[in-house]
Amino acid sequence: MSWDIEKIKNDVAADVNAAEVLDALEAVRVKYLGKKGLVQEMYAGLATASPEEKKTLGKGANDIKVLADALIAQRKPLLAATVKRAQALDVTMPGVAREPGTQHLITQTIEEICDVFERLGFVIQRGPEVETEFYNFTALNIPLDHPSRDSFDTFYLDEKDPTAAGRYLLLRSHTSPGQVRVMQKHKPPLAVIIPGKVYRPDAVDASHAFMFHQIEGLLVDKHVTFADLKGLLTAFCKKFFGDDVKMRFRPHFFPFTEPSAEVDIQSNIFKGRAGKWLEILGCGMVHPAVFAHAGYPPGEYSGLAFGLGVERIAMLRHGIGDIRTFTENDLRVLKQF
């Protein structure tokens, strides 16, 4: 029997290529390489072949075996992938994710502000919300019966002040009482920030709440100047509102600082408020009377203090028009921040 080796090689290639599924490819393998396959048949033919033929036939059978092995090995993964591909995942289906929660925007804003000052070396302190008249007013040089108290209208509790006969405890109307508490406890140098809730009996509307948050800052050392106050708050505003923020220090009155100022800013990030000065914080140099109430010897220290309203800053930054948004706790709003 004679074999057309070249034709068989072409047949192998054609058969392998024609196999579209793994089963067909297996049939091709069996056809050529199986126990009863063509290659075996060729080897069997060797026994009866002439020495001349033997040489050609032996080599031809080997070549065909090697070729078939190679072509099948090459074809197999392609067909296997096709099988898997038929069961392909729809990768656009949603991942099975755990939806993360959120921190309240007020908490986030407080943390972000505190973070700026912590990087500048300040430490966080906290004070009580239920306060005495001493810390809320007297120690801060605010006379109890005076119009300068009007801006610090106060909720009183039906709870006697154990430290002052006939007086009642109150809800702090600002975070400044923390100044004297910290100074009584620690000697300078001091650099603290005091975040927390404050309370004022204001009629509730879009910009007034009876409970809101302030952050107090206090830096006391031997040689603190008004220039330091300007520099510190300028650094804060640039970090917090961006380098292109415009600022002005406008003289104001607080009984516990002298000189006192309010800081107004303009920034592009406040939508619809371009070109308008917006007051964002009050500040000043610690009044000597406050140092006296803290028990510091006169003339020994100087200090700067500032206070900012968290809700106001968050409202400006995020374009929130109504302060009541913060305490409604609407999940659809909470998820936005």
Place this chain on the structure above:
Amino acid sequence: MKLSLNWLSRYIDHGLTAEELANRMTMAGLEVEAVHHAGNDTVFEIEVTPNRPDCLNVLGLAREVSAITDRDLKALPVQSHPDMAQVDITIEDKEGCGRYIGTRIEGVTAGPVAADKAALLQAIGLNPISNIVDITNFVLFEFGQPLHAFDADKLEGGKLIVRRAKKGEKIVTLDDVERTLDEGILVIADARKPVAIAGIMGGRDTAVTAGTRNILLESAYFDMGLVRRASRKLGLTSDSCYRFERGVDLAAVAAAADRAIDLILELAGGRVTARRDVCLREAAAARSAIEVSAKDVRKLLGTDIDPVRSKRILERLGCGVSVTGDSFSVQPPRNRNDLKIREDIIEELARVVGFDNLAMSLPSVGAINIAVDREKENFNGRLAGSLVAQGFHEILTHAMISRGALERTGYDGIAPMALQNPMSAEQQLMRPTMLPSALQAVAFNMNRGQKDLKFFEIGKRYLPAGERWTLLIVMTGRHAGDWRRGKRDAFDLFDVKGALETAFTALRVKGLEYRAGESAAFDAGQAAGVFLNAQPLGFMGRIADEVLGKFEIKKANVHVAEIDLAPALEALTPQAKFAIPDEFPVMVRDVSLAVKAARFEDIKAACAARGAGLLRKIELVEEYRGDKIVNGYRGLVLSLTYQASDRTLTEDAVNALHESIVQELMAKFEALRR
């Protein structure tokens, strides 16, 4: 304070446009909050801070503008009117009234005021009434000294008495309202009745009218505290009251009276027939001078201010200044009670120069004397972080709640602190528990179609003994969907407990225990007390439907936990020491039991006791309650993990130990093997 620029120009040529002037005044501490244009006039609305009553009049503001612009004030000629025949004035309350000047002018002719003055009054929002009244208003805004004109013929007994009102005494004030007075209120009375509430408002019945011929003009000094308290008590204020309670210039009482007399004689005719000045309190003697050196200025401001300029600023503001070397001796004007100490004087210089023109530097924060334990400091933040990672949303609720809301939760704890002056019933109490606020937040969201809620709040509860940092967790609805499973399980108590356990494990707080408990807020058998090292820490449970109904939450399973944080903070365990993980293989054996009354925790403890150091882990695989088990029993499948530190355990050894544990459980808890 409204300022008409036409009015201002009577006393100073400032040479600025309205816009420039508004900006300069603002940056000197007199914030111009609004600018209105009316005809040929421009009106500023100026926020005058409570320390500057001297700026509540046009002359005072002109003085400020003089300092800001470094220009001279124009002179204002006022003729002085001497005391003449007596007016019968008695000051009974000598604390309440420091000075009272009464001037009788006879033969006035009531009529409209001159057009120029009417225009100025209109510009600042006052409707001209008649020449006499308008002149008193004009001088009020010019000098800052409140004045009042009585119709002299309507004063009974021809006399004035400054006294406290009698309890129950009544007066109808100019605004036609009858007001009932008491001893806390200072009045001007004639022989029979009060005719004015001192410093606040005159009486209707003695007011000047079109027919008035003879008037009695009052220029007086009333005690600021007394006026303030009376105003608060009566809920009545006025331009006059606003100035008295901030403090008027005792020395201007006479000048303002003279100015008003000049204008009345000029514009309404008549002649002065009597004038009496009862002066109990002299204007304060010159206060001692304040010493300020160039060094003081630099020390406070970190900037030098040119001494020549400083001197001129202070003089323009009305201070007397004498210079010695680089020191000033500053005598503040008598109407500037806010200038008391060196810092006050330096502030004057700084604000007139402009804060924005002062130097700026970054403070170097020295070594701070406050120790910070960052782990404790950040405790609340880390707790929040863990809960946020678990899918909880932080809420922020009011610290004040209504009594009703508290009662709806069945609260029976320590009596809460109450507010004396709440704005509404919603803010009567300082919350002793955060539960009502949390349920309100749930109700708010459910009303808006949000049914699956996982909220937490880290805030305070307020008790008479102090403020307590507290964690509140509330969950309602179902677990988030997983499309591979289809079914979404409803939240139950173990979700709340798991959230707590996850958070506290992350924070390294150990030793939390849970004991079954009951309270009015919760369904029976669905609540637990939470304890830390045997101290009560709070509670958790499923809110009773009845309570939910009262908060208008319908068809919901709401689970809550409220935990005190201070004890947890104290229970922070130290950072763990490294231990080499055991190398030998673990073997796991399960057991399925039916138990009657036994608690998991007791079963676990019994296993551990029997486990002889080889039992490493006891896990609950499943609980089964249903009809495929003996009545009264529930099924528990436990998975026990065995391991030794020093050898590979044999199958036989583990099987024997496991069996002995199972036998122990069966004996001890009457458990059945399933």
